Structure formats: structure tokens, C-alpha cells
Amino acid sequence: MLTAERAVSNAGLDAVALKPAECDVHRALDVPLDIVAIDYEGREEMPDSDVLDALAAEKEVRLTTPVRADGFDPLGDDSLYDWLPAGVRQVLVAGHPAYLTDDETRRAVAPRLRAARERAPDSWVGTEGIERIALAAGGTQYELLSRTTRRDVRALRAAGFDGELALYAPTVLTDDEDEILDAVGAYVSRRRPVSRALPDDSPTDSSAEGRARDVLLKAARDYALIGSVADVRNRVDDLREVGVNLVAGYPARGVAEFTE
Known part of the structure; x- marks a missing residue:
């Protein structure tokens, strides 16, 4: 039986994506991948700078920074730029409204993304919801x-x-x-084509039955990397063949799946 570390290596992933509200991101040191991408889930959930320093000493660290959020706004309050450890690179995003104030969500994305890219030209750019703007900004498209x-x-x-x-x-x-x-049912159910196809008020976890279960399992194959290590490796290899350069896997069952 493959160990978790061997399985992750054999799956062909390039990076691990972690959510600081769910786990101690310091555990990325135990994941046998060279890149760690850390999601933004609100200012109160950001890792301490010493944790980021420790990670950056061993791996390429990419911290998601919403360009509309106070602290990361290159055209306004940019105080968190000075807080970022020197070795930590960024993933520039518009920012999920759940983690922004009403005032922040009203700020224009395009000029802030451009200014942030000028400040951090090696940053990745998250494309969710701003695909054309992200392409215009340049850089690695995430x-x-x-x-x-x-x-x-x-x-x-x-x-x-x-x-x-x-x-x-x-x-x-x-x-x-x-x-x-149980791991990705709720996630895929929020994709618009999936939510439209699901019966009303159907569960999205392992208790789903009938049509709801069929829709969710098909969507899981579309929106996630699932299956045996060999299945995931084949999917990753196929994505590389069409032109994807890097694949970051978010361990939906918990970081332990990638470390223990």
C-alpha cells in the first residue's frame, strides 16, 4: 500500500493548496511537493509571519492576496505588503465577497490588479470571475x-x-x-451548471441518492481530481498535454491525506 507521501508524489501534482482556517499550514513542510499555495480566508485567518518564513525557507510559498482588501490594496491601504516575509510570493485575486467588506467589494479590480502586478511581477493571477482582466494583467494564470x-x-x-x-x-x-x-459534494454543488441540475433541497454529501447522487459524482469528475492515484495521474498528464503547466491539489479530505 502506498504511503500518503508516495501517493501524492505519484499523482503528479506540483503544489499543495491549503486553507488556513482548516489546518496548520506549517504542515506543508511534510507534503512532498515544492510549492505551497495558501488561500485567503479573511485577515483573521492569515498565518503568522514566522510560519510563512519557515515555509519559505523550504518551499516556494504563494499567498493569496485580494487586491481590493485593506492591507493588500495597492491603490489604498497597502500596509500588509510590508508585513509579508521577503521570500513569500503572491497570488493576486479580486477576492471572494465572503471575506471582503461591502466597501471593499465596490472597489475597481482592474487598476488594482495592474498596480499589484507592477509591484510583484512574479505573482500569479487568480482568474475566477475576472478572466479577461486577469489575462490582460499577464503573469501566470491561476x-x-x-x-x-x-x-x-x-x-x-x-x-x-x-x-x-x-x-x-x-x-x-x-x-x-x-x-x-463527503469531501467535494458541497464544493461541486456550488458550480452553476451543477446547482441547476440538482433536484431542489437535495443533500450534497454521501447521503445523496438517485439523480442527485449521479449529478454530484459526475460533477466531481469535472471539477475535482478524484479516484485512485493512477486515475489522478492520468488526468494530470492529460491536462499537461493540452497546455497546463502546474497543478495545485487542495486535499479535500484534510492535509493528512497528503502527509501521513
Whole structure:
């Protein structure tokens, strides 16, 4: 039986994506991947600078920084730029409204993204909800895995885009359907095509039955990396063939799946 570390290595992932509200991001040191991407889940959930320092001494660290949020606003309150450890790089995003104030969500994204890219030219740019603006800003495009990823990447490459493409994907290294639904059922149910297809008020975890279960399991294959290590590796290899450069896996069953 493969150990978790061996499984993650064999799955072909390049990076681990962690949520500081869910785990101690210091555990990324135990994940056998060279890049760690840390999500932004509000200022109160940000890791301490000494933790980021320790990670940056061993790995490439990418911290998500919402360009509309106080502290990371390059056209306003930019106080957290000085707080960032020197070795920590950024993933520039518009920012999820759940983690922004009403005033922050009203701020224009495009000029702030441009200013932030000028300040941190090696940053990645998260494309969720701002795809055209992100492309215009340049840099590594950081996208969510979706049912149209292969088609979209092929189109970008055919149109002449030669920049780097990184992909974020919830990852579940098992083919057990109940485990998959408990890990990513709620996540995939929030994708618009999935929510439209689901019966009203249906559960989204392993208790789902009938049509709801079928829709969720199909969506899990579209929006996440699921299955055996070999299944995930084949999917990652296919994504690379169409032009994806880097794949960041979010351990949807907990970071222990990638470390223990």
C-alpha cells in the first residue's frame, strides 16, 4: 500500500493548496511537493509571519492576496505588503465577497490588479470571475479546474497564449463514492451548471441518492481530481498535454491525506 507521501508524489501534482482556517499550514513542510499555495480566508485567518518564513525557507510559498482588501490594496491601504516575509510570493485575486467588506467589494479590480502586478511581477493571477482582466494583467494564470478546462486551455494555446497556466483542483485520492461526496459534494454543488441540475433541497454529501447522487459524482469528475492515484495521474498528464503547466491539489479530505 502506498504511503500518503508516495501517493501524492505519484499523482503528479506540483503544489499543495491549503486553507488556513482548516489546518496548520506549517504542515506543508511534510507534503512532498515544492510549492505551497495558501488561500485567503479573511485577515483573521492569515498565518503568522514566522510560519510563512519557515515555509519559505523550504518551499516556494504563494499567498493569496485580494487586491481590493485593506492591507493588500495597492491603490489604498497597502500596509500588509510590508508585513509579508521577503521570500513569500503572491497570488493576486479580486477576492471572494465572503471575506471582503461591502466597501471593499465596490472597489475597481482592474487598476488594482495592474498596480499589484507592477509591484510583484512574479505573482500569479487568480482568474475566477475576472478572466479577461486577469489575462490582460499577464503573469501566470491561476484557474479553477472545471468541465471546460481542456477546451479553454486548448483555445488559449491555439490563440497564441504562451504564458504559464496553473490549475487549482480539490483532490481526493480514492474511488470510494461516499468519501468523494463527503469531501467535494458541497464544493461541486456550488458550480452553476451543477446547482441547476440538482433536484431542489437535495443533500450534497454521501447521503445523496438517485439523480442527485449521479449529478454530484459526475460533477466531481469535472471539477475535482478524484479516484485512485493512477486515475489522478492520468488526468494530470492529460491536462499537461493540452497546455497546463502546474497543478495545485487542495486535499479535500484534510492535509493528512497528503502527509501521513
